[in-house]
Amino acid sequence: MRPMLVILSLVVLYRGHNEPGGGFIGGLMLGAAYILYAMAFGVNKTQKSIFFSPVNLTATGLLVALLSGVPALLAGDVFMTGEWVTFFAYSAFELKLGTPLLFDVGVYLAVAGMLMLVMFSIMEE
Amino acid sequence: MLIAPILLPLLSMVILIFTRRWLVFQQTFSLLATIMLTVISLTLLLDINTNGIITIQMGSWPAPYGITLIGDLLASIMLLTTSFVAIVVMIYSPGFIDRERQTAGYYPLVFGLLMGVNGAFLTGDIFNLYVWYEVMLTSSFVLIALGGSAEQLRGSVKYVTISFVASIFFVSAIGIIYGQTGTLNMADLAYKMRTWDDMPYINSGLMLFFIAFSIKSALFPFFFWLPASYHTPPVAITALFAGTLTKVGIYTMIRFFSLFVVQDVVFWKTFLLVIAGLTMSIGVMMAASQFDIRKILSFHIISQVGYMVMGLAIFTVNSVAAAIYFTVHNMLSKTNTFLAGGLVYQRSGSYDLKYLGGLYKTMPFLAILFFVPAMSLAGIPPLPGFFGKFFLIKGGFEAGQYVITAVAILVGLFTLFSMIKIWNEAYWKKEPDDMPEPGPVSKGTLVATALLAAAVVALGVFAGPVMEVCHAAALQVTSPEVYIEAVLGN
Numbered sequence: 003m004r005p006m007l008v009i010l011s012l013v014v015l016y017r018g019h020n021e022p023g024g025g026f027i028g029g030l031m032l033g034a035a036y037i038l039y040a041m042a043f044g045v046n047k048t049q050k051s052i053f054f055s056p057v058n059l060t061a062t063g064l065l066v067a068l069l070s071g072v073p074a075l076l077a078g079d080v081f082m083t084g085e086w087v088t089f090f091a092y093s094a095f096e097l098k099l100g101t102p103l104l105f106d107v108g109v110y111l112a113v114a115g116m117l118m119l120v121m122f123s124i125m126e127e
Numbered sequence: 128m129l130i131a132p133i134l135l136p137l138l139s140m141v142i143l144i145f146t147r148r149w150l151v152f153q154q155t156f157s158l159l160a161t162i163m164l165t166v167i168s169l170t171l172l173l174d175i176n177t178n179g180i181i182t183i184q185m186g187s188w189p190a191p192y193g194i195t196l197i198g199d200l201l202a203s204i205m206l207l208t209t210s211f212v213a214i215v216v217m218i219y220s221p222g223f224i225d226r227e228r229q230t231a232g233y234y235p236l237v238f239g240l241l242m243g244v245n246g247a248f249l250t251g252d253i254f255n256l257y258v259w260y261e262v263m264l265t266s267s268f269v270l271i272a273l274g275g276s277a278e279q280l281r282g283s284v285k286y287v288t289i290s291f292v293a294s295i296f297f298v299s300a301i302g303i304i305y306g307q308t309g310t311l312n313m314a315d316l317a318y319k320m321r322t323w324d325d326m327p328y329i330n331s332g333l334m335l336f337f338i339a340f341s342i343k344s345a346l347f348p349f350f351f352w353l354p355a356s357y358h359t360p361p362v363a364i365t366a367l368f369a370g371t372l373t374k375v376g377i378y379t380m381i382r383f384f385s386l387f388v389v390q391d392v393v394f395w396k397t398f399l400l401v402i403a404g405l406t407m408s409i410g411v412m413m414a415a416s417q418f419d420i421r422k423i424l425s426f427h428i429i430s431q432v433g434y435m436v437m438g439l440a441i442f443t444v445n446s447v448a449a450a451i452y453f454t455v456h457n458m459l460s461k462t463n464t465f466l467a468g469g470l471v472y473q474r475s476g477s478y479d480l481k482y483l484g485g486l487y488k489t490m491p492f493l494a495i496l497f498f499v500p501a502m503s504l505a506g507i508p509p510l511p512g513f514f515g516k517f518f519l520i521k522g523g524f525e526a527g528q529y530v531i532t533a534v535a536i537l538v539g540l541f542t543l544f545s546m547i548k549i550w551n552e553a554y555w556k557k558e559p560d561d562m563p564e565p566g567p568v569s570k571g572t573l574v575a576t577a578l579l580a581a582a583v584v585a586l587g588v589f590a591g592p593v594m595e596v597c598h599a600a601a602l603q604v605t606s607p608e609v610y611i612e613a614v615l616g617n
Contacts, residue, residue, distance in 0.1 A: 061144035068137055074186075 007035035015110050016103070025106035029063075029113025036114075037121045045125050056122060059115030067108025070101045128174070129183050129198050129249060131167050132206055135160065136242035143235040150226065153234045158217045160238070164210040172203040176596065180603070180613040182251065190614050191315035195251035197614060200600035201451060202248045205378050208458045209244055212370040213237070215579045219466055220363045222569030223473065228274045228361065236273070237367065239266035244371050248378060251614055253301050254311045256379065260297065260343070264290050267372060271360050282359030289352040293342035300335035303328050314614035317386040317607055329390060336383060344376025346436060347406040350429045354413070357428070358421035358478075362469035365421065369428055370462035374454055377435045381450070384439055385604045386611075399440035404534045407433030411541040420468040420478045420553070423545055424461070427504065430538060431457050437531055438519050446522030448601035452594055453515035456503065456586055460512060463500035463579040470496065470576060471553055473568045480549065485558030493568070494554045499580040501550065503587065505543035511586040518594070 015028035040048040049055075054062075139160040146152050175181055175198055185194040198206075216237070224233060243263025250256050268290070272283040305311055307328055308319050320326065338349070345353040353373070357365050388395045410430030417423045435457070438450025470493050471486065472478055487494045503510035506517075516539055523532035586593060603609055 057144060057147075061141050064137065064144075065141045068134065068141065071134075 004035045004039050007031055007038070011035065011110075011114075015106060025109030026113055028106075029110040030117060032110065032114040033117030033121070036118055040122065040125060045122050049122070056115045056119035060112050060119065061115075063108045063110065063112025063115055065108070066111060067105050070104035070108060073101050128167075128171065129181050129196050130185075132164060132171070132210075132245040133196075133242055133249065135164055135167065136238040136245065140235045140238040140242065143238060144232075147232060147235065148230060150230055153229065154217075154221045157220075157234045157237065158214070161210060161213040161217050161241075164241070165207065165214055168203060168206040168210045171198060172200070172207050172596075175200055175203050176599065180609065182613050190251075191310050191312035194255050195312060195314070195614050196249045197251040197314075197610070198249055199603050199610065199613075200596065201378070201381065201604055204451060204455060204596065204600055205248050205374070206245060208455050209241070209248075209371050209374075211582065212367070212458055212462050212579075213241055215462065215466070215575045215582075216363055216367045216370075218578065219366070219469070219572050219575035222571035223363050223469055224361050225274075231273060232269070233273060236266045236270050239263075240270065240367070240371070244375055247375050251313050252311050253304070253313060253316070256313075257294075257297055257301060260375075261294065263372065263375065264294070267368060270364050271356060271368075273360065273364070276359075279359045282356035285352050286356040289342060289349075293339045296335045296342070297339035300332045300339065303332040303335065307332070312614065313382075313386055314611045317389075318611050318615060320387060320389045326390070329387075333383070333387060333395075337380075340376045340380045340383070341402070342376075344373045344380065344432050345429050346402055346432060347409055347429075350406065350410065353429060354422055354425040357425045358419065362421065362465055362472065365425075366462045366465035366469070369424070369465055370458045373428055373432060374458055377432060377439075377454060380436070381439050381447070381604060384442070386607050396440050396442060399436055400528065400531050403433045403436035403440055404531050405433075406430065406436065407538040408534060408541075411538050411545070415541060415545045415548070418480045420471065420480065420549060421465070423549060424464050424468060427464075427542065427545070428461060430542065431461065431504070433538070434516070434519055434535065437535060438522060441522055441526045441528055441531075442605065443522060443526050444598065444601050444605050445525060446519065447604050448594065448598040449515065449518030449522050451597040451600055451604075452511070452590075453519060455593070455597075456511035456515045456583075459579060459583050459586060460500040460503040460510075463576065463583055464497065464504060466572070466576045466579060467493070467497035467500065470568055470572060473566055473572065476566055480552035483553040484556040485554075487554035488558075490568075492573075496573075496576045496580050497554070498550070500583050501546040503583050505546045506539050507543075509587045509590075511583060511590060514587060514590040514594070 011028040011031035014031060015025055036048055036052065039051070139156070143153055143156065146156075180197060180199045182195055182197045184190055185196060188194070220229070220233070240263055243259050243261075243266060246259035247256055247263060250259055268283065268287050271286055272279055301311070304316065307326055308316055310316050310319065320329065342349040342352075357368060384395070384399075407430050410426050410433060414423050414426035414430060417426060435450045435454050438446045438453060468478065471483065474486065474490060474493065475483055477483060499510065503512040506512040506515075516535065520532050520535055523529075523535065
């Protein structure tokens, strides 16, 4: 289940900008993946199987969200203005990347980290 | 530039989370970050003072659709005072808070709190304001429970519950206002309220806002949670809360009153005056009956908040300027009295006046550090509390509000009484026989308290120039057209 949920959460994250989905939902799914794992195998084993601590994951998310505002400053716009770059434009695999997506990645990581932090400490009790 | 007071605490918080095990780094970095925050706030204040109100539209989405950040003089005065209080608390904390709490996330949480407070000062959007309130409150929930002693948990349960209730009122009010006007931008809302004729539910929305903010700033009759919870965490945290949290409620109330009270102005003024009088007098009377230093000071927060609301409710330029000056004075003096109370605790291991005594003889320096802010709160010249009260009372007489002014003068006397009570019991009284062994007072805490006491004195000595800035801020507050124009153009 875990790899599938992780991949699915990434899909939800990416399509989130224009369609239902987004960083928050994706983050919840990512968190759920590890919580399910922890329910099956215990908190200790889960924490060993992931190479980051949930607190650091949350902090990384905050940092990414913060940095997503910086490109706009470099481009001379107001903080947090959306800046987009399109790869493979007009082909079947058009890939649009931009600072709003980066912000969503930040939300994704922060939500997942927070969820794991809360659930792990409740489950440990 | 305007976003820096929000971004800097966020960045510091992230860095401090990653480095949460390195105690010395945490202490140094927090101090440097708060100093930088103060420098930024000072430049903002100077900039706004010369060039007028600054606004920016987040993400380039134009007002009234996007989120506006707006800095006027009032906001920047509050920013500067908050960040200065934060410096002092950062100097004070390493020597006072135990190591366990310091490594359990104390420093990141303080910056979370600062981010919320600064955001609430700068935002020009009601829903965004709500979000900043939540940021601030969430950090404060953890701070108040940090360490998890039984007493702290008892206090924090009350605090969390009442804050949630306040948030419910806040969101419902936003919902009502949004449903009526279709806008959340404060300037746009104020403009619509001035130009549209028929707005049936505005007063009920405003009343819900009033309840929410009066819970947060501990006004009568919603003050009961404050003395039940503020005295439980280590005194450095209480001092930070006393200096920042309740004042955000007052700041928002000033902002909302200036922008949104268009209908039934007479009702709102009278209503706020009655509330202010009751808050002042009940707070001070409850304080007079307490024996724990922290509880006395907590009740005084309530009483002092009443003064600020009084200045707001009279709503002339002079009275609002006095209220702003009083708020600044209170943020400094109140924090300072709490810190001095903490020194007493370090020295003698107790906050209870019954077990204290003789501190004047054993530690005269410590006595002076308490004497300055306490007399300032009581309103003795030349300390800032005197000028604050003097300007408020002058404003009251000028506006012909004799009853509330009389109440304010009487409450001042009671304040003097309970400050002298702490003085007598803790410093002058003969040392009780069963007094615990004296403990060491760390250097950092002494330096921090002395620094803040010096600031209090300076605020009194330079009352003239400071009052001029407050006057300019009050001019902006009393003529909301400037605010509206700064955000919306014409």
